[in-house]
Each structure stands twice: as C-alpha cells, then as structure tokens.
Amino acid sequence: MIARRSSVVKMAMFAVALVAVLSSDAAATHSNGTGPKMDFVFGTGIFRAVDLHEEIHVNARSGAEPLGEFFARLVTSPALDFDFRGQVTCLTVNTHDAVFGGEITQSRLPNIPVGWGILIQVHDDGEPGTNDKVLILALGPATDACPTRDAIIPLIAPNIDQGNFVVHEAACPSPCID
Numbered sequence: 001m002i003a004r005r006s007s008v009v010k011m012a013m014f015a016v017a018l019v020a021v022l023s024s025d026a027a028a029t030h031s032n033g034t035g036p037k038m039d040f041v042f043g044t045g046i047f048r049a050v051d052l053h054e055e056i057h058v059n060a061r062s063g064a065e066p067l068g069e070f071f072a073r074l075v076t077s078p079a080l081d082f083d084f085r086g087q088v089t090c091l092t093v094n095t096h097d098a099v100f101g102g103e104i105t106q107s108r109l110p111n112i113p114v115g116w117g118i119l120i121q122v123h124d125d126g127e128p129g130t131n132d133k134v135l136i137l138a139l140g141p142a143t144d145a146c147p148t149r150d151a152i153i154p155l156i157a158p159n160i161d162q163g164n165f166v167v168h169e170a171a172c173p174s175p176c177i178d
Helices: 002-028
Strands: 040-049 052-061 067-077 080-094 097-107 116-123 133-141 162-168
Touching: 040 080, 040 116, 040 133, 052 080, 052 097, 052 116, 067 097, 067 116, 116 162
Parallel strands: none
Antiparallel strands: 040 052, 040 162, 052 067, 067 080, 080 097, 097 116, 116 133
C-alpha cells in the first residue's frame, strides 16, 4: 500500500513539474519573435453554443514539410456526435493568428471522408486563453496550400469557452505588434 501511494505521489509531482515547464514555454512564445526558431500553434479550444459543442485540438510546427496533427469533434445533438482527425500539411502564422491545413486521415462521418482537406484558423489572445478563437474556414478536396502571411485577416468568431491556444511566429517583423 505504501509503495503504491509513493508511486502515485511521484506521478503527481511529475505531472505538476510538466505543467510548470509547458506553461513557462507557452508564456515565452509571446516575446516579439524571440524563442523557438520555428512557427507553431498548439492547444485545444472548446466552444459551446445552444445546439453545438465543438472541440478542436492542434499541434503543428513549420518546416520544409510541416509536421503535426489535428483533431475535431462536433456535437449538434445527442444523436449526431462525430469526430475526425488528420495530419497537418501547411502552416502560416501572422503574429497571433495561425492558419493550418491538413488532410483527414480518420473520420466518423460519411459527409467528411478520409482524404478530404481542411483549413482552420486560430487566434491566440495570450494567457489564460479566455479570448482565444478558432474557426473552420474550409472543408473539401485536400490541398497543401495555406494562405500567405499577409492574407491572414483578423478572425471574427466567438471566443472559446474553455482551453488555450499558443501561436508563435519565429520571425515576427520588428516591432512585433501584440
């Protein structure tokens, strides 16, 4: 019993340490382009409306071949609860806004088949995430093309109800406007 309690305490301490490390990295990303030398967006946002519960998760980073994955779950009624997931194919960041595209690799809805593409925009309004936004911009034939940096416009969408997104632009123009 004591050995089991000891391992539970160790796991809890590890979890607290991990949260502390991850939250310190998240705070450092809003630092006028200093920090990691790649663009990225990660986090989860949950939006609830009268007849809709939407959850979107992303973990994407830039590079010659953008890496990452996304997950979306949409619930419009007890009878219609579906989700899909996929691989990130493109990422563009403009200060605190990111647009990422991906190809759907798993889907539980016939109207959103495997192989389709998606474009999603995320707005990061800083910590703790209460004013962050997320919106599905397009859904259809797969593409690996994201809009250019200058084509990303401010996102007009309701704030998420729960969660936090972190957007980082490695080469934020000077001065980087927050």
